[in-house]
Every structure is written in C-alpha cells, then in structure tokens.
Amino acid sequence: MCHPTDARPPAPPADAVTGEAAEHGHLELTAADGNRFTAYRAVPSAPLGRNVVILTDFRGLHPFYEALARRFAELGYHALAIDPYGRTAGLLPRDGSFDGPSHLPLLEPAHVDADVAAAAARLRAENPGPLFTVGFCLGGGHSWRQAATGPGLAGAVGFYGPPRFFGDNAENLDAPLLLLLAGNDSATTPEEFDELTGRFDAAGRDYDKHVYDGAPHSFFDVASEEWKDECADAWRRVLAFLERHA
Secondary structure (H helix, E strand, C coil), X not given: CCCCCCCCCCCCCHHHCCCCEEEEEEEEEECCCCCEEEEEEEEECCCCCEEXXXXXXXXXXXXXXXXXXXXXXXXXXXXXXXXXXXXXXXXXXXXXXXXXXXXXXXXXXXXXXXXXXXXXXXXXXXXXXXXXXXXXXXXXXXXXXXXXXXXXXXXXXXXXXXXXXXXXXXXXXXXXXXXXEEEECCCCCHHHHHHHHHHHHHHCCCEEEEEEEEEECCCCCCCCHHHHHHHHHHHHHHHHHHHHXX
C-alpha cells in the first residue's frame, strides 16, 4: 500500500529551511518521444543552486508529491515532481476515480527515462546545478535506476522502491545511491535488497542503505505519529546525502 489519499510529507528539519517556495504550480512538459505530461514545479526563494526531480508512487502526481516539491523549495532546491502516466492517462487534472495501478503494466522504464530527461532539461535551463532524483515506491525503484540510465545525476534517493527495476543496470551506476527501506515492507523482501546490494558490492558501486526496523511501507507521512522519529531521521539522511554529493 502506498501513501493514503490524505498523506502529506513530514516537515524537514527547521534548521535546514532556507526560505519558502517563491513560485509553485503545474506545468506541461514534452519528452523526446513526444509524450506530453504534467509536472509540478516549485522554485526556492533562497536557492542553493541544486535541482531535484521527484518520482511518484503508482498513483501518479498526487498532492503528497506537490507538497514535497514545495518542501524541497523551502530547503533551497529547484524541484519538479513528474506524473508518469501522460502516455496512457493524459494530462492532469484527474478525478478521484483514477485507477493508477491499471496503468502500471503500460509504464516502461524507457518511458520514465524520457520523462526524467525532459524534467532535467527544464530544471537545468533555469538552474544549471547538480541534479538529484528522489522517489517513493514505484518512483523509488525508478529513481535508483536513474543513477545508471539517467541524465548525469549527482545522486539518486529512493524510499521503499522495487529492486527489480534495476534489471541489468545494477553494475552500471555512475552516481551514488541512498536506499531508505521499511523493515516491515509488504511490497519487497530483505532478500531482494541483499541480492541487489551484493551486486553493488561486487561492482564497487557507491551506495548508502538504511533499514527502519518495523516500519511499514509508506511510513514517510506526517500522519505517521508512531514513526515520526524515523521520518525525521530519513529527512536528515536525505539532506546529508544531497549535501555530500552536491
């Protein structure tokens, strides 16, 4: 189960906030294959000169990710959250009956790569600084894979993503990874990640992995009172990773 309908991202550490989202809202992007898709852009009032592309869970561009883009803008990042379903569901808005899982079988890795490349080009046109991807669930796996197939990343962050999305690319990483995993994840198993990180180790690839013992899939939610300490720790790890690799 991914984030519930009313989920929103936890607040980042107060001492990391540099300003606010000076501009934010939807826009339309076009990928190299002609796909037109919706993105949500947030521009920082006090920029650090860094960029982040946010990849969503299976529901697409949900308000959780729009709020997360604004959170990153508050931290000084130019942010774009992208919808993965432009090819099959068209542009936003969508009503509450939208069935994201029915579109999943039609979403190919090459589609995600093309959309991330378009988002990266848009961000770099405004702010030619280091670029990161951050993703959750479906988007977590695709975020990690961008370190091998993506548009010249400084690093890739993923929360509870599927390791299978790497395919044959685990040995081909050219950017570091941060893997933030739920210890009680119903969607993946520890053995899957042991196999994946074994491939990283054998190839000498750069990654950090942290497992939040007992935490469920989608624990990163402001409403997850039981997991608020884990959410705060996850923010610290994300920001430290971005700072280290910027």
